[in-house]
Amino acid sequence: MRAGYPEREASGLVLVRVSYLTREGADAVRGFYRGVFGAQGW
Helix, strand or coil, X not given: CEEECCEEXXXXXXXXXXXXXXXXXXXXXXHHHHHHHHHCCC
């Protein structure tokens, strides 16, 4: 669940910080994103 989504501009760039809440631990979340990014070649 997304818990926050503030934006601000700095040096011509828009910085976005997104916060999510999960019941999973950090290792599970990190593994999920590594898999998704790896599948997309990132």
